[in-house]
Structures are given as C-alpha cells and as structure tokens.
Amino acid sequence: MATRHGKIVFARRTAIMAILNVTPDSFYDGGRRPEADRAIADGIELAAAGADVIDIGGESTRPGARPVSAEEELERVLPVVRGLRRSSNIPISIDTYKFRVARAVLGEGADIVNDISALRFDAEMVSLIAQEKVPVVLMHMQGTPRTMQAEPRYDDDVVREVGDFLAAQVRYAVERGVERDRIIVDPGIGFGKTVDHNLALLRGLPALAGLGLPLLVGASRKTFIGKILGVDAEERLEGSLAAAVAAVLAGANMIRTHDPRATLRAVRIADALRFGAAA
Numbered sequence: 001m002a003t004r005h006g007k008i009v010f011a012r013r014t015a016i017m018a019i020l021n022v023t024p025d026s027f028y029d030g031g032r033r034p035e036a037d038r039a040i041a042d043g044i045e046l047a048a049a050g051a052d053v054i055d056i057g058g059e060s061t062r063p064g065a066r067p068v069s070a071e072e073e074l075e076r077v078l079p080v081v082r083g084l085r086r087s088s089n090i091p092i093s094i095d096t097y098k099f100r101v102a103r104a105v106l107g108e109g110a111d112i113v114n115d116i117s118a119l120r121f122d123a124e125m126v127s128l129i130a131q132e133k134v135p136v137v138l139m140h141m142q143g144t145p146r147t148m149q150a151e152p153r154y155d156d157d158v159v160r161e162v163g164d165f166l167a168a169q170v171r172y173a174v175e176r177g178v179e180r181d182r183i184i185v186d187p188g189i190g191f192g193k194t195v196d197h198n199l200a201l202l203r204g205l206p207a208l209a210g211l212g213l214p215l216l217v218g219a220s221r222k223t224f225i226g227k228i229l230g231v232d233a234e235e236r237l238e239g240s241l242a243a244a245v246a247a248v249l250a251g252a253n254m255i256r257t258h259d260p261r262a263t264l265r266a267v268r269i270a271d272a273l274r275f276g277a278a279a
Contacts, residue, residue: 003111012275018051018260040083049261057095063149070100085109099124118169130177142192159204190222209251218256219243241266
C-alpha cells in the first residue's frame with residue numbers, strides 16, 4: 001500500500017504498526033512522554049526496532065476516557081509529528097477521528113488516518129481522506145470510548161456483525177470518493193467487546209479477511225489479556241505476543257503494538273508458518 005513516505009508491504013509478511021501515545025491517560029503508556037522531545041526520541045527508537053508505521057495518538061481511547069478538544073489534541077501531536085518527520089521517513093499514522101486534527105497533521109507530513117469511528121464521528125473526515133488520497137483505517141467500535149465497555153452486547157454472531165459493519169463503512173467511504181485500495185479494516189479488539197467477543201473475533205479473522213482488504217489487529221496489552229492471565233498491563237507482553245501470532249495465522253496483515261521489537265520477532269515466525277520461510 002502506497003503512502004507519501006514509502007510503501008507498506010503486506011505480501012508474504014505482516015506489517016508492524018508501533019503505538020506512540022502522547023496522552024496523560026492512556027491505559028498502558030499514558031504520561032510517559034510529557035515532552036515532545038521524549039516522544040520524538042521514542043518514535044525514532046520504535047522505527048529502529050522494526051516498525052513499518054508509527055501511530056501517534058493524542059487522545060486516549062481507553063474504556064471510560066474523556067474526550068478532548070481538537071485544540072488540545074493538536075497541541076500534543078503536532079510537535080511530535082513535525083519532529084519525527086524531520087528525523088525519519090517512516091510512514092506516520094495519526095490516531096484520530098477529528099477532521100481538524102487529521103487535516104493539520106497530514107499537512108505536517110503524516111501519511112495515514114487511523115479512525116476508531118470508521119468515519120462516523122466527524123462528517124468532514126471522509127471528504128478529507130478522499131481529497132488527500134491517503135490510507136485510512138476503519139475500525140469497529142460499539143458506542144464511544146466513554147461508554148463502550150458498559151454492557152457490550154451483540155444480537156447476532158459478533159464476527160458477522162463486525163464484518164457487516166466494516167463492509168458497510170467501506171461502501172460508505174468508496175461511494176464518497178475514497179479509493180478502495182487505500183482502506184485498511186480493523187475489528188476493534190477491546191472496543192465494546194467482552195473477553196469472549198474478543199476471542200471470537202480473533203478466531204473469526206478468516207471471515208473478516210474475506211472483505212479483501214488489509215486487516216489490522218490491535219490486541220497489545222489489552223484488558224482481555226489481563227483478565228485471562230490475571231495480570232496488569234505491565235505484565236501482558238507474553239499474552240500480547242500470543243494474540244499477535246494467533247492473529248497472523250488467522251489472516252491479519254498488520255499488528256498494532258506497544259512492543260514492536262518483540263512483536264516483530266514473534267510475527268516473523270508466524271509469517272514463516274503462514275507463508276513459508278524467507279529465503
């Protein structure tokens with residue numbers, strides 16, 4: 001998939017999207033990067049660890065998180081995008097559902113919009129994606145970050161409902177000028193799902209891969225892993241790696257992770273099993 005700063009290759013390999021949060025309240029790394037210089041240095045380190053994309057977030061979307069204004073989000077992310085772009089040609093993704101934030105950050109050299117609302121929360125976003133001709137991630141979420149984990153329920157099979165939603169949002173985007181070959185879909189692990197829902201989605205990834213689009217999975221250090229293992233976020237690396245390997249073997253094309261070096265190593269073994277060992 002082409003971006004303004006190079007291609008993301010999915011053929012016979014799984015791409016790695018590294019998480020770079022610049023928030024005070026994200027569930028795992030919130031508050032770790034209070035200054036832009038620290039975030040930029042961490043971004044360079046993530047790229048050196050083997051990431052294919054750096055995903056920068058300026059608003060926490062953990063369960064119960066409060067929304068922030070576009071102005072506050074831009075104060076957090078713009079200096080980091082500018083600094084990282086000066087230092088690296090790695091593709092940069094902006095984790096936002098706000099048109100104003102996406103427009104400003106794309107203007108500073110970002111390449112991808114990662115929209116947890118799948119273009120639903122801001123009516124202007126779809127036109128921006130179409131005009132700028134940049135890749136977009138469309139993610140499934142039930143409710144909003146503040147409400148999504150209150151009582152997640154699905155009337156039918158969760159895999160079918162998530163797949164139907166993603167198919168509908170892809171059609172919505174394409175009908176409004178977004179090029180289909182610039183769309184990535186994400187089932188939204190942990191976004192309005194119970195432990196059983198998340199496990200069902202990981203098992204059901206082959207059905208979602210049937211959409212014929214690159215499939216992004218982000219299970220890194222999430223609560224369902226902690227509930228299964230009985231550990232907090234700091235101790236969820238092994239569980240995250242297991243989920244990443246399972247996702248790759250089930251059809252994922254990109255893994256979103258807090259730990260790109262370890263994830264890359266685990267995923268390359270999964271790639272060898274899935275595609276055959278590299279020459």
